[in-house]
Amino acid sequence: MQNLVLATPLVCLLAALVAGFFGRAIGRVNTHRVAIAGVAVSFLLSLLVYIDVMGGSSFNGTVYTWATSGGASFQVGFLIDELSATMMAVVTFVSLMVHIYTIGYMAEDSGYQRFFSYISLFTFAMLMLVMSNNFVQLFFGWEAVGVISYLLIGFWYKRESAIFANLKAFLVNRVGDFGFLLGIAGVLHLFGTLDYAPVFASAPDKAGLLISGWHQWEWLTVICLLLFVGAMGKSAQVPLHVWLPDSMEGPTPISALIHAATMVTAGIFMVARMSPLFEFSETALTVVLVIGAITAFAMGLVGIVQNDIKRVVAYSTLSQLGYMTVALGASAYASGIFHLGTHAFFKALLFLGAGSVIIAMHHEQDMRKMGGLRRYMPITYITMVLGSLALAGIPPFAGFFSKDAIIAAVHNSTLAGSGFAYVAVSLAVFITAIYSFRLLFMTFHGETRMDDSVRSHLKESPWVVTLPLVILAVMSVISGALFMGPMLFGNYFGDAILVLPQHDVLAKLYQDLHHATGIDLRWGMFTHAIQTPTFWLAVAGVITAWYLYLYRPELPEKIKSRFEWAYTILDNKYGFDQFNQRVFAGGARNLGGWLWRVSDMRVIDGFVINGTAQTIGWLSGVVRNIQSGFVYHYAFAMIIGLVVLMTLFVF
């Protein structure tokens, strides 16, 4: 199995290197052939691994030790269990779809080869992240995907806004990564090792251990909170979410792959992976729960007022990530990962569908200039409908099962703040339905609002674009019903995820469902849903969207002018950006300017640097003169040296 596991990421790396270094030499067609072949092989290998793991085998081992320093060893190692095998399959599958789609989307771009190189490299880094068996490699993957995300957001590096967005993403992620790194340092300090297995094994012993000298701070709580700060950055949780909407400056395939389906879920994956630590800190779980609930609700609300098609989907991603985080906080890790998987399918679908629309509209992204597109792009339309139904959580589509499980799990949770979280995520269902159908209606229904020149060129996208859409749509429809039973209630994750009995909300849900129906869990889920508000909220959301954007399209304007203040708040995204821009960015720049003028120019440059340099330069000129060139001077120096040493040591 080791070779199989090793080969999975390495083929992607190889493809990335070939595409990157020889892309120009081998041409565009060969570049995408190489990249797609690499990812396809990687996907097949992941499937093999997945089947193998589901058959009961697992792998945990070190492949290569890079360095050992002070008792900690830095190594490349893989932990392949149910969790990582699932992630591998999802990541390589979505990546493969996006690779194929890119042929159509980037067809006219001059950076074609560069793009393929980046996304293959991304797949490699993401695989290294999820397959890791130690914190160092996790961090490597974590940073690597961050760098590639940075490169890809700024892919069109001549665009001012793209450069601003990638810098922003990078800086905000630095904040998160700093917490993450501190968390890793805490793990090393507390456990003395960075390998998962020993850390997880000894976590129960360390539960409740207080940090000496601090008031009532538990080690595990501090570590978990710091690790979660990392997850907040990568998975865009409030208040570190600000980079994700701006990341839409990157090409659409990237938004689908990195900023919806895979990289942003790394934080979710990480917390699920660390469940043996988080389980022992209810404080940390509560924080996770509340942050997730705020994100799910507040970010969904912003999605309603966006007019850029990609930004709507972006805010929807934020909101859905909030759902996953809530699941983690409620100790329903399995349902968090389940939602991660279904979300990867339908969100990639929605992004790629939006991309297909954007291609047809000649890179126009404003929904106010669209409308009535369903007549021109039937395949895109139908797949988008399926994706939206899945996102809104209408049964029997994938999103219904995964999202309802989360809501039911939160309902069962006994943590402080779970009541608040339950209300927030339930209301968010309503909002989700509104914005996703608003997007659908504004884009595909109603009257056409674009220019005649654009309209005359409207046509369905080529097959390389629609094929991934169709495949993803199929997955969006069936993946929920298919995997719900085993993933949520079966022993699917085995030992990969630890849930303490007092936190096991999913087991309670299982009892409820079992009582309700006796046998079939899917049917149970449905009957359970219609007895709770969530289902009706989703339906109400769809109807509201229909009423507002199709039946009475003039109404939104009226509401907007009536509730001007609320609209302004949402339009400004609660003012996070302005706040960061003024306080952090502006403050840091002022501080930096002051430090530069005073401490840098005067003290360091003037005195320390130039002063030392001048002194050393002068000294070197003086000492140089000792080298006179006369052999008797040299001999004399030797004798003096000898005499000095003798006086020092012998006498």
Place this chain on the structure above:
Amino acid sequence: MNIDLNIAAALPEMILATMACLILLIDAFYGNRYRQLTCWTSIATLLLVALLAASDISTQSDVAFGGMYFDDPLGNLLKAAIFLSTAVVFLYSREYLEQRDIQSGEFYVLGLFGALGMSIMASAGNFLTIYLGLELLALSLYALVAFNRKSDRSTEAAMKYFVLGAIASGILLYGLSILYGLTGTLDITGVSTALANSEVNNQAITLALVFIVVSLAFKLGAVPFHMWLPDVYQGSPTATTLYLGSAPKLAAFAMIMRLLVGGLENFHSSWQEMLVILAILSMGAGNLIAIAQTNIKRMLAYSTISHMGFFLLGILSATETGYSASLFYVMVYSVMALGTFGMILLFSRRGFEAEELSDFKGLGQHHPWYAFLMLLLMFSMAGVPPTVGFYAKLSVIRSVLQVELVWVAVVAVLFAVVGAFYYLRVIKLVYFDHAEGEALIVESPVANKVMLSINVLALIVVLPWMGEIISFCTEVITSLAG
């Protein structure tokens, strides 16, 4: 006394000695007709004996010639390294000698005899054997330095080197004679046991130590016994500088291991303090004076002095970690020295020695690949990660920290920063300045270019195996004979 000859242990040396004599004859009779013959047979011989020595690295320690000669992993490793680097020296020098119409046959023969001397030093089990090897090396080197008879500088450098070298030899012999007087033996193991068992006069031992350390410092070029080094580096033909700068450092390491560690380790507290002084003076003076140089060979001479200061850090910590750190350092250093002087040779051509710093201006525009190699070399010399130069410095500094000489480590790091200046200046000249006059031309044969590329790239591609290399060095040190 039962003398066990065990001649097979010295097989590489015997082959080398025989071949050196044979090649001398070959060159005398066929040298003019087949100009390349001497060079290639020399290289082939060296590769053969390097292979022999390398194949013997992991075997058990053994003694031969009644204890005069050690056959242990350390000796074999150093010998393999010495032979290999000498072979590389010959390869780089071939074109250079050719272009200058220098009688090249003797160059190789002298080089081979020097290598023989070094390998005897590496395996010496007796003070006399060490001295024998040392003198064989030194005499070859005197001749090599003076090789370009037409050049005044070359002759002057050889003269200085000879006079000062003779003084250093005298000092060494004096130190050894005191040891002989105290212990009645010249065997390294014998001296070591004699000093451990009996009551000996501490002051007399320290006196002997001072003399021995001074002579070692002269060999290494540690301050204040370094005066010969810049003049000799600059004055010699670059081919000789290349030879002088690489393999003899390995031999000097062997000599230190045999004399100080093998024979006098019980007195390490005394020599530790002496080496601290030498190391700090070398790092300081070497780095400071290098800044003021305009000639690259002279700059590298001072850089060598500072490197020897760093190298001594490992030895002076007097632990196995320290010795292996120094072993690693000296090996890395010889690879770097080969690369740097190889680079100078690459750009030298008839009537032009690329030895002024300003000659390298604008290299980045005309020869991006060699500019990149130069960058790697300078980064490695300065100790910038991820080159091996960084790990070399890291390991010696760490070994000093382990014996809690924190202030020495701090001083070392500070001087490393000072040193970074003149290495980075080369990079600045290469990449950010424009060439004055005509650009550099590369006339060297393909073999040199390929070898130089491999040589320099080795500084970075071995990175994934760093752990193995360092633990291998430790293994070699722990299995030291004697």
